[in-house]
Amino acid sequence: MSVEWTPDHGAAAxxxxxxxxxxxxxxxxxxxxxxxxxxxxxxGVVQWITAALSSLGWSxxxxxxxxxxxxxxxxxxxxxxxxxxxxxxxxxxxxVLASLVVxx
Amino acid sequence: xxxxACCGCTYSTKKVNNSHVLAGLRQWIDPExxxxxGRTPDYRFSLANERTFLAWIRTGLALIAGGLGVAQFLPxxxxxxxxxxxxxxxxxxxxxxxxxxxxxxxRTERAMRLGQELPGSKFPAVLAVTVALGAVAMIVAVVVQxxx
Numbered sequence: 001m002s003v004e005w006t007p008d009h010g011a012a013a014x015x016x017x018x019x020x021x022x023x024x025x026x027x028x029x030x031x032x033x034x035x036x037x038x039x040x041x042x043x044g045v046v047q048w049i050t051a052a053l054s055s056l057g058w059s060x061x062x063x064x065x066x067x068x069x070x071x072x073x074x075x076x077x078x079x080x081x082x083x084x085x086x087x088x089x090x091x092x093x094x095x096v097l098a099s100l101v102v103x104x
Numbered sequence: 105x106x107x108x109a110c111c112g113c114t115y116s117t118k119k120v121n122n123s124h125v126l127a128g129l130r131q132w133i134d135p136e137x138x139x140x141x142g143r144t145p146d147y148r149f150s151l152a153n154e155r156t157f158l159a160w161i162r163t164g165l166a167l168i169a170g171g172l173g174v175a176q177f178l179p180x181x182x183x184x185x186x187x188x189x190x191x192x193x194x195x196x197x198x199x200x201x202x203x204x205x206x207x208x209x210x211r212t213e214r215a216m217r218l219g220q221e222l223p224g225s226k227f228p229a230v231l232a233v234t235v236a237l238g239a240v241a242m243i244v245a246v247v248v249q250x251x252x
Contacts, residue, residue, distance in 0.1 A: 029169045037176070088203065
């Protein structure tokens with residue numbers, strides 16, 4: 001594949017890859033905090049369900065970030081497309097879930 | 105689709121088949137489906153846009169984590185439900201930041217394709233003022249508690 005492309009002297013792809021990694025790590029904080037009430041001694045079914053859902057959201061965020069970081073290894077890297085709205089929407093879903101965790 | 109090199113950058117030009125692109129929701133849920141306008145920008149610009157999006161997402165995640173932290177680690181406050189209200193405000197702010205991040209990403213992507221001025225935004229200023237007001241409220245609360 002000899003597509004002409006600009007050399008990546010600014011390490012744009014690498015920096016973007018690390019940005020995805022950092023974001024996945026930030027997601028871990030939210031995932032763990034949202035799941036925390038389930039470990040309380042008198043946690044009920046509601047806490048278990050919200051913990052399961054938040055862990056699911058967290059694993060999605062980690063999986064998407066990992067996939068995208070891998071995809072950025074190819075030359076020239078393709079810009080993100082559907083990954084980005086998906087990531088934002090899962091984050092919003094986590095915010096909604098966290099509100100439920102706070103209110104219940 | 106033709107390839108052309110210009111000032112050291114490779115562009116692929118696409119025929120503009122529809123100048124009226126549905127703005128908003130559809131654009132960021134499925135940017136491939138909406139008619140791709142203009143020319144594909146240098147991938148480095150797209151990646152920079154992506155990193156800006158990610159920085160905003162991290163800001164949003166930090167606000168969400170802050171909301172959860174307030175709800176879980178703050179002792180019950182003298183005013184009823186104040187702790188929960190503070191948590192919800194932070195969580196809503198986090199969700200808003202995430203939504204605005206994807207919207208701004210889509211609009212920037214489009215502007216780059218069309219070679220237009222990048223979209224400006226009042227959102228960072230609004231967020232900064234909101235956070236500053238929250239901090240001032242916290243300072244007042246701490247001082248009042250210390251005096252009593």
